[in-house]
Amino acid sequence: MARPGGQRGSRGQPPKRKxxxxxxxDEDAVDFFEDAGDNQAGEEADEGEPSSDEEETAEQKxxxxxxEYLAGIRAVEAAGRDGAEDGASDEDGLDAxxxxxLRQDAAEAMGWAQRALAARVVLPEGVPRSIPGQxxxxxxxxxxxxxxxxxxxxxxxxxxxxxxILRHDIESGNRERMSSGAAAGPxxxxxxxxxxxxxxxxxxxxxxxxxxxxxxxxxxxxxFPGHKDAVTALAFRLGTHELxxxxxxxxxxxxxxxxxxxVDSLFGHQAEVLAxxxxxxxxxxxxxxxxxxRLWKIPExxxxxxxxxxxxxxxxxxxxxxxxxxxxxxxxxxLWSAARKKPLQSIRAAHSAxxxxxxxxxxxxxxxxxxxxxxxxxxxxxxxxxxGDGLVRLWSLDKGTKGxxxxxxxxxxPARGFVNGLAVARxxxxxxxGMGQEPRMGRWGRDGKARNGVLILPLxxxxxxxxxx
Amino acid sequence: MPCYLHSFQAEEEDDEVPxxxxxAQLADGSTDRTAMRARARTTLRAGRQPxxxxxxxxxxxxxxxxxxLRESIQGPRAQGKDPRxxxxxxxxxxxxxxxxxxxxxxxxxxxxxxxxxxxxxxKAKGAEARADLQARLTRVEQALRxxxxxxWKLDFKAKxxxxxxxxxxxxxxxxHLKKSEQKRLELVAKFEELKASxxxxxxxxxxxxxxxxxxxxxxxAPRAQAQ
Numbered sequence: 001m002a003r004p005g006g007q008r009g010s011r012g013q014p015p016k017r018k019x020x021x022x023x024x025x026d027e028d029a030v031d032f033f034e035d036a037g038d039n040q041a042g043e044e045a046d047e048g049e050p051s052s053d054e055e056e057t058a059e060q061k062x063x064x065x066x067x068e069y070l071a072g073i074r075a076v077e078a079a080g081r082d083g084a085e086d087g088a089s090d091e092d093g094l095d096a097x098x099x100x101x102l103r104q105d106a107a108e109a110m111g112w113a114q115r116a117l118a119a120r121v122v123l124p125e126g127v128p129r130s131i132p133g134q135x136x137x138x139x140x141x142x143x144x145x146x147x148x149x150x151x152x153x154x155x156x157x158x159x160x161x162x163x164x165i166l167r168h169d170i171e172s173g174n175r176e177r178m179s180s181g182a183a184a185g186p187x188x189x190x191x192x193x194x195x196x197x198x199x200x201x202x203x204x205x206x207x208x209x210x211x212x213x214x215x216x217x218x219x220x221x222x223x224f225p226g227h228k229d230a231v232t233a234l235a236f237r238l239g240t241h242e243l244x245x246x247x248x249x250x251x252x253x254x255x256x257x258x259x260x261x262x263v264d265s266l267f268g269h270q271a272e273v274l275a276x277x278x279x280x281x282x283x284x285x286x287x288x289x290x291x292x293x294r295l296w297k298i299p300e301x302x303x304x305x306x307x308x309x310x311x312x313x314x315x316x317x318x319x320x321x322x323x324x325x326x327x328x329x330x331x332x333x334x335l336w337s338a339a340r341k342k343p344l345q346s347i348r349a350a351h352s353a354x355x356x357x358x359x360x361x362x363x364x365x366x367x368x369x370x371x372x373x374x375x376x377x378x379x380x381x382x383x384x385x386x387x388g389d390g391l392v393r394l395w396s397l398d399k400g401t402k403g404x405x406x407x408x409x410x411x412x413x414p415a416r417g418f419v420n421g422l423a424v425a426r427x428x429x430x431x432x433x434g435m436g437q438e439p440r441m442g443r444w445g446r447d448g449k450a451r452n453g454v455l456i457l458p459l460x461x462x463x464x465x466x467x468x469x
Numbered sequence: 470m471p472c473y474l475h476s477f478q479a480e481e482e483d484d485e486v487p488x489x490x491x492x493a494q495l496a497d498g499s500t501d502r503t504a505m506r507a508r509a510r511t512t513l514r515a516g517r518q519p520x521x522x523x524x525x526x527x528x529x530x531x532x533x534x535x536x537x538l539r540e541s542i543q544g545p546r547a548q549g550k551d552p553r554x555x556x557x558x559x560x561x562x563x564x565x566x567x568x569x570x571x572x573x574x575x576x577x578x579x580x581x582x583x584x585x586x587x588x589x590x591x592k593a594k595g596a597e598a599r600a601d602l603q604a605r606l607t608r609v610e611q612a613l614r615x616x617x618x619x620x621w622k623l624d625f626k627a628k629x630x631x632x633x634x635x636x637x638x639x640x641x642x643x644x645h646l647k648k649s650e651q652k653r654l655e656l657v658a659k660f661e662e663l664k665a666s667x668x669x670x671x672x673x674x675x676x677x678x679x680x681x682x683x684x685x686x687x688x689x690a691p692r693a694q695a696q
Contacts, residue, residue: 106488250535266531270539296531299502300509304526341526 073098108379114320117380117428118396122460123411127391130414131457136435137168138453139175143436146234147421147454151378156423156432157214158454167214168454170430178212206230209245211257222260226253232441233276235284244284246273252286252296266296268303274441275316277324287313287326295338308334308343314441317374317383319397323404325383327371333385333395335407345406351387367445368418373434375422383407384431386419388445392433392457413457417450431457568619575616583609625655 077097108115124131140160148157156168157178165178207227210220229249236243241257252273254263271289278284282298291313293306310328318324322338333350334343352369368388375384381397391412398405413431421434433455438446513530552558586606593599629646637643646654663669 267534268529268531270535295526297509299505301506301531302509302513302528303531304528306526338526340524342524 070098070102073101077101114397115380117377117461118382118394118410120462120464121382121394121396121410121428122462123394123413127412127414133458135173135456136451136453137166137173137175137456138451139166139177140164140452143418143420143438143440143452144434144454145420145436145440147423147432147434149423149425149432151426153425153427153429156454158421158434160434160436160452161438165212166454170432170456178214178218207247209234209243209255211243211260222257224255224262226262227251229272232272232274233286235276235278237278237282237284238280240280244276244278244286246276246286246288248272250288252276252284254298264298266298266303268294268296268305271312274312274314277316277318279318279321281321283321285316285318285324287316293324293326293336304338306336306341306343308336308346310334310346315371315374315385317376319376319381319383319404320379325374325376325385325395325407327374327385327387329370331366331369331371331387333371333374333407335397335404337404344404347407350385350409351389351391351393367439368447370439372418372420372440373422375424375431377424377428378426380428382424382428384422384424386415386422386433388418388439388447390414390416392419392422392431394431415455415457417447417452418445425459428459428461430459433457568616575613579609579613583613622655625658626651629654 074094078094081094081097137156137158140158140162142160142162144158144160146159150156154170156170157165158168159165166175167178168175207225207230209224209227209231211222211224212219213221224245227245227247227249228251229247231245231247233246234243242263243255243257244252245255246252250267250269250272252266252269254266255261256263266284266286269286269288269290269292273286273288275287276284284296284298285293286296287293289312291307291310293308293313293316295304295306297303310326310330310332312329313326313334314329315327316324319335323344324336326334326336326343327350328334331349331351333347335345336343349369351371352366368390371385371387373386376382377384381399383395383397384392385395386392392415393412394410395407396410398408415433415435417435417437418439419433420436420440421432423432425431435450435455436452437448437450509528513528550558583606586602586609590599590602590606593602629651633644633646660669663672
């Protein structure tokens with residue numbers, strides 16, 4: 001959404017504005033409507049510096065587009081209000097409505113706002129064996145280890161222990177192989193962008209991060225050695241081409257795909273890094289075997305350390321800029337905030353019956369209980385978690401007066417096997433689960449009856465008006 | 470390189486700073502990367518100051534590699550507990566109570582063990598194994614014997630007491646036996662028992678031998694030979 005390398009041009013002063021913040025007059029206001037939701041940055045990747053002649057034109061164009069956008073919103077709001085009240089002396093009210101709408105759009109774009117999706121989800125009664133419309137995309141001969149969904153919800157990339165990367169088209173269900181046999185190891189993790197990055201077993205071992213261009217071909221365009229042990233997690237910073245990688249060697253490394261170069265290393269984890277997540281800001285979250293979550297502030301070169309009551313934490317996902325959900329090896333879920341060193345909420349036996357949960361928690365006591373993957377529907381309050389207990393559980397984020405209070409379970413969708421990867425569509429229409437017969441990081445559990453592949457589970461959403469009633 | 474949208478949130482994300490103020494920060498360069506890094510470095514270098522809010526997470530540098538020899542799981546060290554001072558561990562020892570609560574050991578468990586050891590001894594082969602089993606058997610038998618002797622003494626004392634109580638009720642003035650007197654009476658009762666069961670001779674013989682061995686040291690020692 002925001003262009004990498006965006007320039008701060010000189011601000012054009014529009015003729016008259018009533019109490020607008022400077023923010024909305026800058027160039028990036030344009031991005032909110034120009035490519036809402038579409039992350040295919042291929043066409044805009046190489047915008048160079050505008051020369052001084054063109055600066056005016058570009059500025060004027062932005063101004064014009066901004067005015068059109070505002071006019072559009074104004075019209076929509078006015079139409080909405082005409083039906084309700086009389087139009088007399090409504091100018092201020094309309095301005096306020098447009099103001100509100102603009103702020104809401106900005107907040108959503110910057111990741112501060114959350115749509116109320118969870119209340120609209122309709123789940124089947126009980127847990128059926130399969131839900132109507134679900135589809136298993138096969139093609140991997142071994143367990144799928146990671147998934148990535150593009151921002152437009154149309155393409156999905158999956159990587160598996162058998163060393164292949166598959167590109168799936170959600171609507172048509174077609175699959176095609178993307179990699180040319182460079183094996184994708186057990187810790188492969190593609191990212192939704194025009195390049196995918198994944199680790200390899202051969203050709204450098206699983207310590208090397210390979211980068212593919214989805215438009216270019218089957219061979220990786222670049223390989224990044226540098227980690228001293230297998231790479232377990234990969235994440236892109238949204239809206240940019242910065243890649244973070246976490247590894248068993250306890251470090252998190254930054255790579256720039258614009259320059260195809262190594263940038264930085266972050267040290268601090270005392271045991272292996274198992275999962276990473278990043279949003280738009282220059283902060284990355286990592287969790288690992290030392291039972292901590294660490295929020296890395298990259299420009300300041302510091303880390304914030306969060307500790308809870310969990311054993312090894314295996315998965316994490318941001319819900320919004322300063323809050324995230326983690327899944328631990330004993331089946332516990334944690335909801336964290338960047339302002340508190342302990343979790344806001346810790347749910348002990350999220351993926352197993354309460355009776356099975358021992359009072360001290362257990363690592364390895366029940367291989368099927370460990371929460372292997374957590375995913376959040378972007379800019380909403382819907383969270384999905386997956387373990388080996390046959391269910392993809394859906395949770396909603398409850399808000400209290402002081403912000404997010406906790407997670408409450410909505411229900412589950414059937415998914416047999418170990419859910420090694422999860423992605424929730426931005427529209428909330430489906431959940432994609434990367435299924436395997438074995439867990440992602442090893443073979444301490446095996447479900448022979450499960451099927452390897454990507455399971456697309458459709459979600460039924462009530463209409464918005466119906467939900468508000 | 471990074472878009473300024475991102476630097477808005479580089480500061481505390483939980484603070485609700487108005488957009489206008491953010492824009493002002495941006496304008497005067499305080500969200501610049503080097504400025505932020507310098508600020509963070511001074512805060513870290515200033516030392517572990519007490520945080521204004523202790524619920525906030527701790528902050529550390531991300532540039533120091535973690536050594537191979539490290540504490541892999543950081544957390545509060547497990548406190549050792551001394552059972553002598555722990556209120557939850559045990560409490561004062563009351564022999565009577567203990568023996569009454571654990572009477573089942575002497576009534577059921579040890580006799581079982583003795584039976585098992587005897588059977589094992591019959592089957593065992595090898596001097597070491599037999600010696601080991603024999604030692605265990607002896608311990609079990611002695612424990613049982615000791616408990617029986619204790620119970621017999623207790624029983625005897627209780628009998629004396631009840632006799633005395635009856636006499637007092639009948640009108641006699643209360644009289645408490647000395648310990649030595651009680652011992653003498655016990656000995657007398659023991660002799661009666663032994664005589665009745667016919668083991669008196671053996672018992673006296675053992676007693677005599679033991680005393681003789683003890684008195685042996687009082688015999689005159691042979692003179693040390695002059696070198």
